[in-house]
Amino acid sequence: xxxxxxxxxxxxxxxxxxxxxxxxxxxxxxxxxxxxxxxxxxxxxxxxxxxxxxxxxxxxxxxxxxxxxxxxxxxxxxxxxxxxxxxxxxxxxxxxxxxxxxxxxxxxxxxxxxxxxxxxxxxxxxxxxxxxxxxxxxxxxxxxxxxxxxxxxxxxxxxxxxxxxxxxxxxxxxxxxxxxxxxxxxxxxxxxxxxxxxxxxxxxxxxxxx
Numbered sequence: 001x002x003x004x005x006x007x008x009x010x011x012x013x014x015x016x017x018x019x020x021x022x023x024x025x026x027x028x029x030x031x032x033x034x035x036x037x038x039x040x041x042x043x044x045x046x047x048x049x050x051x052x053x054x055x056x057x058x059x060x061x062x063x064x065x066x067x068x069x070x071x072x073x074x075x076x077x078x079x080x081x082x083x084x085x086x087x088x089x090x091x092x093x094x095x096x097x098x099x100x101x102x103x104x105x106x107x108x109x110x111x112x113x114x115x116x117x118x119x120x121x122x123x124x125x126x127x128x129x130x131x132x133x134x135x136x137x138x139x140x141x142x143x144x145x146x147x148x149x150x151x152x153x154x155x156x157x158x159x160x161x162x163x164x165x166x167x168x169x170x171x172x173x174x175x176x177x178x179x180x181x182x183x184x185x186x187x188x189x190x191x192x193x194x195x196x197x198x199x200x201x202x203x204x205x206x207x208x209x210x
Contacts, residue, residue, distance in 0.1 A: 028086035030149050031165035033202045040200040042193035058200030061095065066208060068100035072118065072133065076210065079138040083146060088210040089165070090142055092202030093172065094118045096194070101133060108132030117141070144172065151176035170195035 027033065040046075040055030049064065051057040069076075069091055076094070080087035097120040098104050108131065109115060114122050117132035119141025126144070130136020149168030153159070155176060156167065163182055170185045171178070173194040179185045186193050 028080060028089070029084035030086075030146070030168070031161040031163075033086055033089050033092075033165065033199060034206055035162045036166045036199045036203075038196045038199040038203070040193070041197040042191045045191040045193055045197055055200045058197045059204045061099075062092070062201035062204040065095045065100040065102070066205075068102055069095065069205070072100070072138070073210070075135045075138055078135060079142050082139065083142050085142050085146065086202070086206070086210075088202045088206035089145070089169070089198075090119075090138065091205040091210045092198045092200075093141065093145065093169070094138075095201045095205075096198045104132055119144075145169070148172050148176060152179050155179065156182075166195050166199060169198050172198075 038055060038058075040058040041051070041053055041061065043053040046053050046057035046061075049057070049061055051060055072094070073087075073091075076090050077087045079085070080090055094100055097115065098110060098118055101118055104110060104117070108117055110120050114124050116123055116128050117130070117134070117137035119137060121128060121137060121140050121144065126140065128137075129140045145168055148171035149164050152167035152171055153164045156164070156179070159167065159182065167179045167182070167185060170189060174189045178188055186195055189195070191197065
C-alpha cells in the first residue's frame with residue numbers, strides 16, 4: 001500500500017515537473033509574453049504600412065514579416081533555447097528592428113549606420129559578433145535583452161516578472177535608466193511605442209509557431 005502511494009506521488013510530481021519544463025521551454029525564463037498587456041503600435045509606427053494605430057496594426061506588420069522571418073526561424077529558436085528566452089519575443093524584436101531583415105543594407109547595417117544585423121546591435125556600445133543574419137548576432141541581441149530585463153528587475157523590485165519582461169523590451173531600445181514607470185515606459189522610445197509594439201508582434205509570433 002505504501003509503495004503504491006509513493007508510486008502515485010512520484011507520478012504526480014513527475015507530471016507536474018514535465019508540465020513546468022514544457023512551460024519554460026514555451027515561454028522562456030523571463031515571464032510570459034502572452035500575459036503582457038499592450039496597446040500596440042503608435043500612429044507613427046503603423047503608418048509605415050499605411051495602418052492605423054493599435055494592436056491590430058502590430059499584428060498585421062508581424063504577419064507581413066512572417067514569410068521573411070521563416071528563413072531565420074531555426075536560428076531564432078536555437079538562440080531562444082540556448083538562452084532560455086521565448087523565441088516569439090526574439091522574433092518580435094527582429095520584426096520591429098529590421099522587418100525580418102528586409103531593411104538591412106548590403107553592409108549589414110540599418111538606416112542609422114550603427115545598428116547591425118537582424119537585432120540591430122549598436123556598434124557604439126557593443127563589439128559586433130557574427131554576420132548580420134547569423135546565430136551569433138541573434139544570440140548577442142538576445143543576451144542584451146536579458147541584460148536589460150535583469151536591469152529593470154533590479155531597478156523596479158516591486159514589478160512582476162511579466163512587467164520586467166516588458167520593461168526589458170523597452171530598455172532594449174532606450175536603456176534601463178529610461179524605464180521610469182510601467183504605464184509610460186514607452187515615452188521617449190522610437191515611435192513612443194517600442195515595448196507595446198514589440199509585445200503585440202511577439203504575441204502574434206507566439207500564436208504562429210514560435
